[in-house]
Amino acid sequence: MNMERAEHSAIDDSLLRQCVHCGLCLDACPTYVELGNEADSPRGRIHLATALAGGDLELSDEAVRHFDLCLGCRACETACPSGVPYGRIIEETRAHIEARHRRSWLDRLRRSAVLAVFPHRGRLAWLTRLVRALQLVGLWPLVRRLVPAARLFPKLSAGQPLRSSEPDGEAVRRVGFLRGCVSDVVQPQVNAAAARVLRRARVAVDVAAGQGCCGALHLHAGDVDQARRLARANIDAFDGRELDAVVVTAAGCGAAMREYGELLRDDPAYRERAARFAARVRDVTELVEPLLPESGGGQGAGRRVTYHDACHLAHAQGVRSQPRALLSRIAGWQLVELEESDRCCGSAGSYNLTEPEMAAALAMRKVDCIERSGADCVAVANPGCALQIAAELRRRGNPMRVAHPLELVDESLAARSE
Amino acid sequence: MSATGTATAAISDTLIDEIRGVVGAEGLITDPAATRVYECDGFVLARKSPQLVVLPASREEVAATLRLLWQAEVPFVPRGAGTGLSGGCLPLQAPVMVGTSRLRRIREVDVANRRAVVEAGVVNLHVTRAVAEHGLLYAPDPSSQGACTVGGNVAENSGGPHTLKYGVTTNHVLGIELVLPDGRVVELGGVVDDVPGYDLRGFAIGGEGTVGLVTAATLRLVPVPAAVRTMMAVFGSVDDACRAVSAIIAAGVIPAALELMDRLIVQAVEDAYGFGFPTGAGAVLIVELDGLADGVAEQVEAVEALCRESSADEVRVARDEAERAALWKSRKKAFGAVGRLAPNYCTQDGVVPRGSVPEILRRISAVAERQRLRIANVFHAGDGNIHPIILFDERDEDEVRRVLDAGREILEACVDLGGSVTGEHGIGVEKIEQMPLIFSPTDLRVMAELRAVFDPLSRCNPGKILPTPGACVELGAPRRQVPL
Structure with a gap:
């Protein structure tokens, strides 16, 4: 039976068997809370994946629907007492589905369009140039009406490409810096702010040439081969450069890179290098927080900021306290806690492009909480979440600022040194 | 299957x-x-x-x-x-x-009268979260409280680690809104404790969904205790730990929680997480005391003395919230740790009078020896609610059969000692065959007649609680069991 399984399924049975069906994940799952349907819960999806792996369930459109609706936010992993690696299960199930299930042409178009543009910095740069041109000549409102996904684009500004830098005086750390695709193009000010803060923290920054997309979007879409190719390229780019860590400002990229070891476990040439690389990956907030001095009041003083836990930072990487400490201790803002701060905002990589309806419902729930917090600004450490939350705020006509924690730290440090 | x-x-x-x-x-x-x-x-x-x-x-x-x-x-x-x-x-x-x-609405929170009306699908923990700002909480806290819902708690009359001091669900539900199988809506109980007439509320709670569908409940809320202290005592043997439990209760102290872990569990937890339990510890007792700050301080001293009189090798009181959390983690992660000892495990649930805890543990270890199985114990010692965890490998068919036999023998031993076949998991389909062990045919007939008043045509969860010919279930191989 198990041999047979191994042949006709891409889903590792031993992962599925770790689930004891206790249901403690249910209330952590945004789609279950929204719909109340067990098949749209982590436990339900594991149940279905087990049936798929055992060949007991036909891969119908309806069955696939329940996996498509999963955000991959991994909030269930935080809730799970048995340590079920749900993120790996959903990725393997998606690979299983993509290899066997024929989607409608519209669905295929939508999915391939996302992968054709987003992970390619060059194409994304062209797209943003086009968007900026349309915004300048006033045609943007028309586009937004025709293409709902276009609502996600904020007003774009031209950014400077990020370069390697050395701090003044002796460096306390040397880090590689992954620029990321979306972050670097759509919100270049975040990487720029991070680089300035790292410099003040006396960290040398190495923007290694040859780096590229982290592969997260491919992995989430079930394209494991492409994800592996991208992982190898990044490992090659950063290897042998004597770095203390590899940092990134996008939680989604950080989470994906921390799993390169798992991703390349069957690749003898890369297995060990991948594990070493993964062990050095840090979110930029995690790395820089202990290296910065206390705030002397900061320019944020008196103003309130709330913090949204990006799923791929809180659930996938366990980073929760450092961004908060940066906001209050270093930037000097008054931190007000956000209700359901670690519930997914619906961005979830490219989810808001492939599942706009659920994404919109979750964005509304998130921004309801943000508005109730009474904050003047919301801090978010992931570009997807930032775009999603900003778009919903814009839709409501709410001018509240959305910023990466390091942007606020950068402003505060700049104000202090003046 | x-x-x-x-x-x-x-x-x-x-x-x-x-x-x-x-x-x-x-x-x-x-x-x-x-x-x-x-x-x-x-x-x-x-x-x-x-x-x-x-x-x-x-x-x-x-x-x-x-x-x-x-x-x-x-x-x-x-x-x-x-x-x-x-x-x-x-x-x-x-x-x-x-x-x-x-059905997820919290319909009403009445702070002055310390009660809340919530719909059946509201998650247990959400009730406490919703009233926390008023210094109140909903006391029943099953280990699944982050996911289980009030309607299910009412149907199962759920307990939890804090049952010892605070009681189970029925002690905290003033009234329920029940839709009968024919679609009529009835209100059982009320908003105050003493409702005249028959206590139909009490009958429906724990009915496991056989008398209708609960759509909402009026819950009692209690004030958050002013002080909470948690301590751990290490003993050379389970017998010593049980003596301490009896001594604590006899001294008139009612801990908020009193949890016992045996040697196998302690070793597993120590191997997995390194909490610093002494190696060779025969049993570890976790005691939580709550109430007014002064009273709690006195009780901590009393419990410490009683544990030492019962030959405790070591007594440690958590100094701060972090240490307290670590102690509870050792208890709550116990099941996860046991998962490392064997590919599968199966948790039983039974009750014995508190005084018979040492005896049931002896009988459990006799069962383990006879069936050639390893059985670990972690349980609510204060109210004699045992949870033997039977370790096995589901690929070994003979072992699976011995696991099922061992489970039955342990429950029979509980009944023999004057206890019951379930402490908090309910009858469901799992224990329906054991109902005649604790109830006479007349008991069961009266229950059936009473149930028929609500559900005369057996349309509502037929085949549950009361043994009937159609209710026999062939159980498959147990898989890894869930934490409690």
């Missing part, structure tokens, strides 16, 4: 359309891929898929749905979050499942 139910009534397309008219397309699940995930709850040894799952979003939708089912003569089974551990919501002889996952 699958449960053997009697033939079930056919569901016509007309009935499905009529139900859809009540709950809308989003409240109706007919696709076999999606109904399949409802084939079991936290008890996975028996499985059967419903043909149809209905998720009403209001009391009115529940009532209209049940009326349609009643007219069509189709039995149904109510389901909460599906975290139950005895198969209470297995659709054994009912083709339709009615879930409460969309």
Whole structure:
């Protein structure tokens, strides 16, 4: 039976068997809370994946629907007492589905369009140039009406490409810096702010040439081969450069890179290098927080900021306290806690492009909480979440600022040194 | 693997359309891929898929749905979050499942009178979260409290680690709103403690969904204790630890929680997490005391002295919240740690009088020896609610058979010592055969008659609680069991 399984399924049975069906994940799952349907819960999806792996369930459109609706936010992993690696299960199930299930042409178009543009910095740069041109000549409102996904684009500004830098005086750390695709193009000010803060923290920054997309979007879409190719390229780019860590400002990229070891476990040439690389990956907030001095009041003083836990930072990487400490201790803002701060905002990589309806419902729930917090600004450490939350705020006509924690730290440090 | 139910009534397309008219397309699940995930709850040894799952979003939708089912003569089974551990919501002889996952409103919080009216699908922990700002909490705290719902708690009369001091669900539910199988809505109990007449509220609580579907409950709220202290005592043997438990209770101290872990559990936890328990510890007792700050300080001293008199090798009081959290983690992660000792484990649930705890532990270890199995124990010592964890490998068929036999023998031993076959997991399908061990035929007949007043035609969760010929379930191999 198990041999047979191994042949006709891409889903590792031993992962599925770790689930004891206790249901403690249910209330952590945004789609279950929204719909109340067990098949749209982590436990339900594991149940279905087990049936798929055992060949007991036909891969119908309806069955696939329940996996498509999963955000991959991994909030269930935080809730799970048995340590079920749900993120790996959903990725393997998606690979299983993509290899066997024929989607409608519209669905295929939508999915391939996302992968054709987003992970390619060059194409994304062209797209943003086009968007900026349309915004300048006033045609943007028309586009937004025709293409709902276009609502996600904020007003774009031209950014400077990020370069390697050395701090003044002796460096306390040397880090590689992954620029990321979306972050670097759509919100270049975040990487720029991070680089300035790292410099003040006396960290040398190495923007290694040859780096590229982290592969997260491919992995989430079930394209494991492409994800592996991208992982190898990044490992090659950063290897042998004597770095203390590899940092990134996008939680989604950080989470994906921390799993390169798992991703390349069957690749003898890369297995060990991948594990070493993964062990050095840090979110930029995690790395820089202990290296910065206390705030002397900061320019944020008196103003309130709330913090949204990006799923791929809180659930996938366990980073929760450092961004908060940066906001209050270093930037000097008054931190007000956000209700359901670690519930997914619906961005979830490219989810808001492939599942706009659920994404919109979750964005509304998130921004309801943000508005109730009474904050003047919301801090978010992931570009997807930032775009999603900003778009919903814009839709409501709410001018509240959305910023990466390091942007606020950068402003505060700049104000202090003046 | 699958449960053997009697033939079930056919569901016509007309009935499905009529139900859809009540709950809308989003409240109706007919696709076999999606109904399949409802084939079991936290008890996975028996499985059967419903043909149809209905998720009403209001009391009115529940009532209209049940009326349609009643007219069509189709039995149904109510389901909460599906975290139950005895198969209470297995659709054994009912083709339709009615879930409460969309009944999620907190209707009212009455701070002055310390009560809240919440719908059945509200998650247990959300009640406490909703009233925390007023310094109140909802006391029953099953280990699944982050996911299980109030409706399911009412149906199972759920307990939790803090049962010893605070009591179980029935002690905290003032009234319930119940939709009868024919669609009529009744209010049982009230908003005050002493309601004249028969206590039908008490009858329905713990009814495991056999007397109707609970749509809402009026809950009692209690003040958050001013002080909480948690301590750990290490003993050379389980007998010494049990003596300490008896001494603590005899001294008039009522801890908020009193949890015992035996040698095998302590070793597993230590190997997995390195909490710093002394190696060779025969048993570890976790004691939580709460109340007014002064009183709690005195009780901490008293409990420490009593533990030392019972030959405790070491007593440690958590100094701060972090240490307290670490102590509870050792208890709550115990099951995860046990998962490392064997590929599978199965948790039993039984009760003995507190004084018989040492004796039941001796009998459990005799069972383990006879059946050639390893059995670990972690349990609520204060109220004699035992949870033997039987380790096994499901690929070994002979061992699986011995696991099932051992489970039965342990429950029989509980009854023999004057206890019961379930402490907090309920009867469901798992323990229905053992009901005659604790109740006489007349007891069971009266229960059946009383149930018939609410459900005269056995349309509501048929085949549960009371043994009937159709209620026999063939249990499959136990898989890894869930933490408590």
